[in-house]
Amino acid sequence: MWKSITGRITLIVVLTAAAIIVLIPSLTDRVPAAWRDKAPKINLGLDLQGGVFLRLAVEIDKAIENTSMRYADDARAVCREKGLPVLAFQKVADGGFSLRFPPGDFAARAQATLKEEFPSLDVGLGEVKADGATVIARMKPAEIQAIRTNAVVQGVETIRNRIDQFGVREPQIIAEGEDRIVVQLPGVKDQQRAIELVGKTALLEFKLVDEGASLEEALKGNVPEDDQVLYQKSVDPQSGRATKTPMLVKKRAQLTGDTIKTAKVNFGDQGGGAYVSISFDTRGAKIFDRVTAENVKRRLAIVLDDTIYSAPVIQERISGGEAQITGSFTPEEATDLAIVLRAGSLPAPVKVIQNVSIGPSLGQDSIKNGIRAAIIGGLLVVGFMAFYYRFAGMVADFALVFNILFLLSGMAAFSATLTLPGIAGIILAIGMAVDSNVLIFERIREELRSKKSVRASIDAGYDKAFMVVVDTHVTTLITAVILFQFGTGPIKGFAVSLSMGVAINLFTALVCTKVVFDYLNAKNPMKTLSI
Amino acid sequence: MIELVKNPKYDFMAIRNYAFMFSAVLLILGIIGTVQIFRGKANLGIDLAGGTSIQGKFQKPFALDEIRSLLTQAGHGEATLQKVEGENILLIKLRSETGREERMVADPVLKLLRDKLPGNPFAVESVSEIGPAIGHKLRQDATWALAISALAIIIYLAWRFEFKFGVTAAIATFHDIFAMVGIFWVLGLEQDLLFITALLTIGGYSLTDTVVIFDRIRENIRLRKRNSFSETINLSVNDVLSRSLVTSITLLLAVLALLFFGGDVLRNFALALVIGLLIGSYSSVFVAGPMLVLWRGEKMTEVKR
Numbered sequence: 117m118w119k120s121i122t123g124r125i126t127l128i129v130v131l132t133a134a135a136i137i138v139l140i141p142s143l144t145d146r147v148p149a150a151w152r153d154k155a156p157k158i159n160l161g162l163d164l165q166g167g168v169f170l171r172l173a174v175e176i177d178k179a180i181e182n183t184s185m186r187y188a189d190d191a192r193a194v195c196r197e198k199g200l201p202v203l204a205f206q207k208v209a210d211g212g213f214s215l216r217f218p219p220g221d222f223a224a225r226a227q228a229t230l231k232e233e234f235p236s237l238d239v240g241l242g243e244v245k246a247d248g249a250t251v252i253a254r255m256k257p258a259e260i261q262a263i264r265t266n267a268v269v270q271g272v273e274t275i276r277n278r279i280d281q282f283g284v285r286e287p288q289i290i291a292e293g294e295d296r297i298v299v300q301l302p303g304v305k306d307q308q309r310a311i312e313l314v315g316k317t318a319l320l321e322f323k324l325v326d327e328g329a330s331l332e333e334a335l336k337g338n339v340p341e342d343d344q345v346l347y348q349k350s351v352d353p354q355s356g357r358a359t360k361t362p363m364l365v366k367k368r369a370q371l372t373g374d375t376i377k378t379a380k381v382n383f384g385d386q387g388g389g390a391y392v393s394i395s396f397d398t399r400g401a402k403i404f405d406r407v408t409a410e411n412v413k414r415r416l417a418i419v420l421d422d423t424i425y426s427a428p429v430i431q432e433r434i435s436g437g438e439a440q441i442t443g444s445f446t447p448e449e450a451t452d453l454a455i456v457l458r459a460g461s462l463p464a465p466v467k468v469i470q471n472v473s474i475g476p477s478l479g480q481d482s483i484k485n486g487i488r489a490a491i492i493g494g495l496l497v498v499g500f501m502a503f504y505y506r507f508a509g510m511v512a513d514f515a516l517v518f519n520i521l522f523l524l525s526g527m528a529a530f531s532a533t534l535t536l537p538g539i540a541g542i543i544l545a546i547g548m549a550v551d552s553n554v555l556i557f558e559r560i561r562e563e564l565r566s567k568k569s570v571r572a573s574i575d576a577g578y579d580k581a582f583m584v585v586v587d588t589h590v591t592t593l594i595t596a597v598i599l600f601q602f603g604t605g606p607i608k609g610f611a612v613s614l615s616m617g618v619a620i621n622l623f624t625a626l627v628c629t630k631v632v633f634d635y636l637n638a639k640n641p642m643k644t645l646s647i
Numbered sequence: 648m649i650e651l652v653k654n655p656k657y658d659f660m661a662i663r664n665y666a667f668m669f670s671a672v673l674l675i676l677g678i679i680g681t682v683q684i685f686r687g688k689a690n691l692g693i694d695l696a697g698g699t700s701i702q703g704k705f706q707k708p709f710a711l712d713e714i715r716s717l718l719t720q721a722g723h724g725e726a727t728l729q730k731v732e733g734e735n736i737l738l739i740k741l742r743s744e745t746g747r748e749e750r751m752v753a754d755p756v757l758k759l760l761r762d763k764l765p766g767n768p769f770a771v772e773s774v775s776e777i778g779p780a781i782g783h784k785l786r787q788d789a790t791w792a793l794a795i796s797a798l799a800i801i802i803y804l805a806w807r808f809e810f811k812f813g814v815t816a817a818i819a820t821f822h823d824i825f826a827m828v829g830i831f832w833v834l835g836l837e838q839d840l841l842f843i844t845a846l847l848t849i850g851g852y853s854l855t856d857t858v859v860i861f862d863r864i865r866e867n868i869r870l871r872k873r874n875s876f877s878e879t880i881n882l883s884v885n886d887v888l889s890r891s892l893v894t895s896i897t898l899l900l901a902v903l904a905l906l907f908f909g910g911d912v913l914r915n916f917a918l919a920l921v922i923g924l925l926i927g928s929y930s931s932v933f934v935a936g937p938m939l940v941l942w943r944g945e946k947m948t949e950v951k952r
Contacts, residue, residue, distance in 0.1 A: 232655075317708030469780065475772040493908075547898040594799045594803060599844070
């Protein structure tokens with residue numbers, strides 16, 4: 117096959133046809149829909165089409181502590197129900213807590229009760245003193261491990277749900293290592309909003325306002341044991357000034373957002389602000405029914421991520437399983453709130469540790485500049501080759517066109533991502549491509565100088581240059597592959613286009629150019645060569 | 648036939664001591680520059696050092712001093728500000744200080760600009776916030792990438808030529824990388840992830856150059872057994888000189904296009920490539936060959952093929 121000219125030409129024609137077919141969907145949308153939607157395409161990187169890249173650190177320790185504290189609240193409630201007086205409560209290390217009971221058999225009874233009620237806790241007896249005994253409870257290692265795994269896996273799932281509802285084409289949400297999540301949202305225009313949507317924990321809780329205790333005392337630091345101070349934020353629509361109002365609420369949540377079935381945005385009558393109406397699932401509706409029945413005329417605070425949105429007075433028992441969250445929302449805020457409530461809360465809070473947001477206009481400028489530079493650079497190189505090596509230079513240019521065609525279609529076939537450094541990589545691959553031909557042509561010139569025939573010079577030139585061309589390509593490929601392994605984001609794009617370009621070049625520089633000379637030499641050997 | 652150099656017979660080996668001196672200066676600068684990077688004292692990009700950078704466009708012209716005093720009042724006196732003339736574009740960079748807790752400041756800074764300059768809206772074009780831990784990890788990854796490529800290349804060339812050739816090629820390559828770091832440090836230019844990409848690209852290119860010359864050296868050792876090793880090297884460098892020049896020129900054309908037409912984002916990257924190309928061409932002529940003589944001596948032992 118390598119000897120036969122027709123064989124090589126057929127191969128080149130077939131590859132070219134395949135390359136063009138693969139490349140078409142990346143260049144134009146005007147192809148049949150079925151083809152357009154299924155065919156692999158070159159993706160544009162965030163730096164070229166704009167968008168948001170977020171790296172989130174999942175605060176797993178906080179999730180473990182939160183769960184532990186929820187167990188602690190529940191445990192105290194259970195003890196109270198059974199008539200076991202809890203004298204003091206304390207956090208202990210490794211996601212545990214201790215409860216102190218008066219002297220007697222209280223501690224022992226509490227231990228037995230808690231063991232039975234909470235199978236996921238290790239409950240042990242602490243030291244016994246004259247004034248009482250403690251019970252120490254810790255989550256079992258399996259439970260902690262479950263939280264650890266769940267925090268990332270569930271977090272990825274929840275963020276994906278939110279993003280899907282927000283509407284982003286081809287988002288990428290992946291777990292990275294043990295406690296990181298990487299979110300890529302190409303093409304997002306309202307970037308700040310998207311970041312908030314992703315990063316919000318969205319833990320919704322309904323907590324009773326403690327009107328029995330004094331808020332003034334609490335603000336001085338004397339917060340009753342079962343209470344906490346939370347703030348209600350409100351924005352004055354006229355002045356735009358934000359105010360914070362403190363409120364004393366019960367620590368224990370009556371109901372949380374995980375019982376929500378749906379949430380949607382509504383608009384108040386006579387031009388009132390947007391609000392979110394939620395409906396609970398059966399279990400949630402039952403609890404809500406009980407809570408409202410037991411607390412008529414008291415205030416129920418609606419708390420999202422430790423901020424009070426509203427604290428309406430319960431007018432009457434609410435049995436339908438529906439509630440409304442009002443606040444001074446803009447329509448966008450209300451929409452996003454409904455999305456996060458539907459998608460559920462993150463199992464652990466997340467912190468943004470890396471945020472790269474590229475505006476769409478900057479991306480467009482970059483792609484315009486990058487392509488312009490690539491075209492000008494390409495033309496300069498092509499022009500120089502034709503000028504310096506005359507006819508042979510044009511043959512090299514012809515191979516270069518194939519190189520670029522195969523490179524682009526190769527990127528399309530692998531759905532590779534084209535980034536700004538990727539365009540730079542293409543320019544460098546062009547340089548490499550030309551270098552191979554320069555090596556070969558200089559060898560041919562040497563052979564011609566030693567008075568060999570044109571045909572023999574060409575063959576000897578290709579032969580002698582072959583190994584060194586392979587060596588240079590392999591060494592470049594080594595760096596490119598390592599760059600791909602260790603690089604991140606845009607640099608990966610550079611490595612992709614460089615390594616593909618280099619690999620393709622071995623074919624175009626060695627085969628595509630040689631076949632032209634062989635074809636010309638086939639019938640009557642060339643007497644002179646313009647090189 | 649157009650020829651840049653006709654039948655060249657330059658005596659490169661004669662001036663190798665000057666070349667070694669020049670290279671020593673480049674290397675020293677490079678080592679200082681590298682140490683500065685690891686001490687966190689170099690002009691590192693936000694992506695490597697951690698911190699926040701904001702680029703945006705004001706609707707109307709603005710005064711840099713006004714922005715600076717606004718930021719200083721808000722406790723961001725360390726911010727680097729840059730203005731793109733004629734386009735009302737502002738670039739703000741806030742490096743994270745070592746030992747400080749990771750915190751994101753883009754939001755408050757944007758809010759500040761919006762609140763204090765209500766008459767001149769600021770449209771954000773890009774924001775990047777990178778925690779110091781990430782920057783640290785990227786630096787580490789880059790170091791690993793360099794070390795592993797060097798090793799892989801030594802192994803490959805040791806297999807294709809001989810061990811000493813492999814090590815010498817790796818040294819010539821690192822010479823170029825250090826020289827680029829040194830020159831960027833002296834010029835005070837920003838070193839970011841793209842700069843590291845440029846380093847690796849130039850590494851690859853310079854290696855290609857070295858391999859081409861080594862290939863010729865190997866061939867000439869076989870063909871001209873009567874020459875001394877330094878004569879052989881001189882001959883080989885001259886043999887491939889026109890190829891080196893033509894390739895450098897074509898690559899330079901491509902990279903200069905990137906420098907002048909590639910836009911702001913790629914300017915530093917293109918500049919690094921231009922500098923690197925020049926250094927790479929120099930090193931393959933003046934560093935790799937002479938180093939080989941130093942190590943191998945004048946013996947004409949044949950290199951396996």
